[in-house]
Amino acid sequence: MRISHKLQKAHEDPNSTPTFSFEFFVPKTSQGVQNLYDRMDRMYNLNPQFIDVTWNAGGRLSNLTTDIVSTAQSVLGLETCMHLTCTNMPIELIDKALKDAYDSGCQNILALRGDPPIEGGEWTAIEGGFTYAKDLIKYIREKYGNHFDIGVAAYPEGHPEEPDQDILIDYLKEKVDLGADFIITQMFYDVDNFIKWCSKLRSKGINIPIIPGIMPISSYAAFKRRATWCEINIPEIFEKKLYEIKDDDQKVRQIGTELLVDMCFKLIQSGYVKHLHFYTMNLEKSSIMILESLNLIKLNEKLVLEDLPWRKSLNPNRNKESVRPIFWKNRKYSYITRTQNWDEFPNGRWGDSNSAAFGDIELFTSGLLRQSSKRSIELWGKPKSIDDISKLIINYLNGSISSLPWSDTPISEEIDSIKDQLIKINQSNGILTINSQPSINGIPSNDSIFGWGPKNGFVYQKQYLEFLIPKVKIQSLIFKIDQINKPFNSSKNYKDNYNILTYFIIDNDDDLISNTKDDSANAVTWGIFPGQEVLQPTIVEKISFLAWKDEVFRIAHEWSAIFDSNDDKISKLTIQSIIENYALVNIVDNDYVGSEKIFKLFEDL
Structure with a gap:
């Protein structure tokens, strides 16, 4: 099911509970992939609206991305969004990725330009590929019409290649006009700035769902490293509370959870946000701690009542299956x-x-x-x-x-x-x-x-x-x-x-x-x-x-x-x-x- 449709259905009642989703990245080893499947399987029981799976930097291991998407849809029964980038991706590879997603029943693509190749240097389009995310959006719409929901990335605090927020909003509006259905933002901690940014989007006529990217805090070193890498502002209260306990990871996670719970509560109260997207880093505890504190999950209850006594596949070739032998x-x-x-x-x-x-x-x-x-x-x-x-x-x-x-x-x-x-x-x-x-x-x-x-x-x-x-x-x-x-x-x-x-x-x-x-x-x-x-x-x-x-x-x-x-x-x-x-x-x-x-x-x- 398309993400925008799922969110619309989930939030038809203005008093409905906020929803959430998880992002996972492709592990480097086969055993890492297996462990990720086990983790995704457990997190299914938290009842996320969807998960998304990243496309690897520089386009590497792209087949593994589509394999994970297919397994999530067909076996785990998780509504899945596949990242797709322009980096090192000629049209033939983009076509294959889209077809694999289509065949697995995936109806959601996060269309990205992508980061520069790992080898370094400025970002350049590959021969026979696309230069901007807007080109990818246009191509998907031409090839598949409205089959896919298309998500796009946004940067509430600017981008390393374009610090002017107003110019970035104009670029975002262009992508929305070409057919984007929802927005997932880069991580941030400055909630006041984010709310002001949302107001600017709405004033520009950008009315599709704004999904904030939430990065849990698991250690002080990781917190600082990610904030520096993404060039985002760290509010004084975050720095003060976390620096004092920076050598105690358990306390950092606890205080970090409290800070993010307060941030998420303000986001929801703003009226701009009805859905939270967690960058899990392929872990689960920190995201679960935040969701528990927000009263969005209760781990001691069965959260997903099945339509059948076994988990339903979301693959279109299997989703009407109503009988299954016990042996598997x-x-x-x-x-x-x-x-x-x-x-x-x-x-x-x-x-x-x-x-x-x-x-x-x-x-x-x-x-x-x-x-x-x-x-x-x-x-x-x-x-x-x-x-x-x-x-x-x-x-x-x-x-x-x-x-x-x-x-x-x-x-x-x-x-x-x-x-x-x-x-x-x-x-x-x-x-x-x-x-x-x-x-x-x-x-x-x-x-x-x-x-x-x-x-x-x-x-x-x-x-x-x-x-x-x-x-x-x-x-x-x-x-x-x-x-x-x-x-x-x-x-x-x-x-x-x-x-x-x-x-x-x-x-x-x-x-x-x-x-x-x-x-x-x-x-x-x-x-x-x-x-x-x-x-x-x-x-x-x-x-x-x-x-x-x-x-x-x-x-x-x-x-x-x-x-x-x-x-x-x-x-x-x-x-x-x-x-x-x-x-x-x-x-x-x-x-x-x-x-x-x-x-x-x-x-x-």
Whole structure:
């Protein structure tokens, strides 16, 4: 959605709460990119109106910018604005960047001339490129009409190349007349000067949203360095309060937050500002401290009530997707990537086995184990036994670690009601749980933990459990499942072959055992809402289970591969034993109102 439209909608009520957004820059390393995705993912829960991603100085790493924009839109579900500069950018590269943004569903561009190349010297246009941001704005409008919202930069205290503020306002008016939709300003601390500047803009007929760029203060040295680099005025009160404590970073952050909260409050009270844009520097704490103090967020509440029980993609090719298999529940990155080329069933389920792309794990080129080798060892250590892996899972269930090889995201409050049983399973039998869901029966759709969809509805869930089991225990497990299913099969109230517990079991050699029909899809989450058909967004099905099996065992293979030295041989063999000696199991309890039958299976198994 276009930023100007989002802001207009958010502020239709004159008494509406101010909104906010975040800026991120492109990291220099692949692990830095991964860490940035994790941070963006967490900050999604603060409910920003949008994020923006910078275009690298001198045009370097431009492909990474478009990759991050695509991931933010398609996987993380964050409305994204892409910076685009003229520096070192011939028209062919600009065309590619715009097409990549368009294809990913991004509808917002911040059009900039850009800084001089890193090598130094005065700014000059590249052959076949543009000289000014206004040229870029004109070109985007000619190529894409009104598809993109176009933002422009502004400098309330002047620019190193043009200190005359009035001339800069004339340049800004020219860009607005060519089709700019919103303004994001350079950082500043002089709030009185900023408010006067806003008044000048309005008197010149510049009536598009003015979004102030807020730079949090994390240390005194960084504060002074950035202010000097941007050639902005530091108010006396800032200098006095911060200089006194300049050697204590914690106090600088605290006092800096207080100063910026006061500044933001004055901005909002001025009437010119309804939205705050935070230059995060790829960090989160300082921005969150300011937002908390302004009462714009409450971290102890669920801030984003989902339309569906999983995060919706903003990619136009995926944003109408209303059904998803459970198997990638905690791996949204791999789900989007693995299924983006699969053909779609007429009923909206992804994963047609007739697709040429189906099931080919080699097509998943971005890496299944998303952590680097070093980070993997930092997170999960060097397991020397299956018991060590069980302890990792228990630590994850208790919230002591934030991810596992098979789960990119921290554990949620959803499992609190079954956490003790999950821990017990992992403490014995050599069984390793991967994914689970408790049963719920008619919880209001606005519930802070389980809620999703329109208000005034009710949501339901079947309990399921997904785990890895030693293959020598499979027959005992099936016997126990059959014993639970038997009374239902023989009851006159049910048709023959009714299974209250349904399952898929498969090992790395593709030996599949199941008591379900091959073409069946079992809805495990559904919602009842006023004036609508029943929504059944989360399913278990054979085709996606088979594809997920490939991923599970490939993740184990990649995990074992990080232990190459002789000193780590035991760790390597321990993880490889999962591939050789374990099977993947999914069990669904179709009685969403009855007792928890699944956990009974593990008694004396």
